[in-house]
Amino acid sequence: MKESFQSLFKPFVFANGVRLSNRIVMAPMTHSSSNADGTVSEAELRYYARRAGNAGMVITGSAAVAPNGGFPGSAAADRDELIPGLSALAAAIQGKGAKAVLQIAHGGRKCPPFIPDIVSASPVPEREGAVVPRELAEEETPEETLTPGITLADTLELVEAIAAERLDYLHVSQNDFWSVPNGESGGRTYVEIIQERAGGQIPVIGAGSIRAAEEAVRALQSGIPLIALGRELVMEPDWLEKIAQGRENEIRTTLSRHDQHRLAIPDPLWGIIMRVPGWFPVEPEA
Numbered sequence: 001m002k003e004s005f006q007s008l009f010k011p012f013v014f015a016n017g018v019r020l021s022n023r024i025v026m027a028p029m030t031h032s033s034s035n036a037d038g039t040v041s042e043a044e045l046r047y048y049a050r051r052a053g054n055a056g057m058v059i060t061g062s063a064a065v066a067p068n069g070g071f072p073g074s075a076a077a078d079r080d081e082l083i084p085g086l087s088a089l090a091a092a093i094q095g096k097g098a099k100a101v102l103q104i105a106h107g108g109r110k111c112p113p114f115i116p117d118i119v120s121a122s123p124v125p126e127r128e129g130a131v132v133p134r135e136l137a138e139e140e141t142p143e144e145t146l147t148p149g150i151t152l153a154d155t156l157e158l159v160e161a162i163a164a165e166r167l168d169y170l171h172v173s174q175n176d177f178w179s180v181p182n183g184e185s186g187g188r189t190y191v192e193i194i195q196e197r198a199g200g201q202i203p204v205i206g207a208g209s210i211r212a213a214e215e216a217v218r219a220l221q222s223g224i225p226l227i228a229l230g231r232e233l234v235m236e237p238d239w240l241e242k243i244a245q246g247r248e249n250e251i252r253t254t255l256s257r258h259d260q261h262r263l264a265i266p267d268p269l270w271g272i273i274m275r276v277p278g279w280f281p282v283e284p285e286a
């Protein structure tokens with residue numbers, strides 16, 4: 001391995017003592033491939049197992065924390081019957097040496113219109129003509145919305161709640177999310193709830209169009225402790241292994257139309273990737 005890439009393989013320890021064996025995180029990516037009842041599917045297990053050996057930590061695609069908070073094919077984390085499947089998913093990831101993190105989310109007003117009881121922080125539709133969501137009562141948000149997922153995620157080691165640009169799923173204002181206590185009840189904000197579970201510290205994870213090893217190293221040098229790879233790990237499940245073996249020149253940064261099975265990409269995810277032009281760099285037909 002090139003010496004300049006060694007920083008990628010430096011362990012990272014969270015404040016709560018959980019240790020990652022390297023600095024690469026698999027970014028949360030919805031794969032639309034869970035079973036219709038929200039349980040973990042075989043295709044999903046194969047997809048994560050194929051990639052987990054190339055990350056210190058795998059963050060799953062978002063799992064719905066309520067029956068009215070999911071999308072077709074998304075995982076669910078809103079009831080106890082789901083624990084065996086989520087445990088199997090954690091075991092598949094941990095079996096490859098990575099930590100397993102469940103991303104929990106509520107799709108809010110972005111959920112498909114056929115879902116009964118679309119909710120949001122205010123009765124404002126996502127766009128003109130979309131369903132007007134029912135306004136969440138104060139006791140329904142935010143702690144009550146997240147708690148089922150957080151409790152279930154105790155079967156895994158860490159939990160991540162979807163934030164950032166996704167705030168508009170529940171149409172929660174940025175201020176509410178980051179700093180304002182929940183109403184007069186002395187409740188806590190999302191971040192307080194998550195920080196408590198994370199042992200008081202949430203490190204920043206850099207993400208977005210990081211493809212080459214050099215780019216990841218530069219991001220670490222800028223002071224960001226962890227680097228998440230999303231599309232790159234879909235296209236190249238052996239990313240870190242190739243770097244470790246000095247084969248970084250063999251890292252694939254495009255997707256061949258013939259690679260679905262080699263890459264263990266489930267049918268629904270493959271279909272979505274192929275239908276959305278420009279999202280992934282798909283090689284033109286030869």
Ligand SMILES: Cc1cc2nc3c(=O)[nH]c(=O)nc-3n(C[C@H](O)[C@H](O)[C@H](O)COP(=O)(O)O)c2cc1C
Pocket residue numbers: 027028029030031060061062103162163166207208209210228229230231232
């Ligand atoms: C197929 C796909 C599904 C995604 N689903 C989620 C998701 O469920 N939750 C989330 O926070 N981000 C999601 N993202 C965003 C990624 O986590 C990541 O931030 C983004 O793809 C940018 O990183 P990249 O350039 O390495 O792909 C998704 C991205 C992709 C490509």
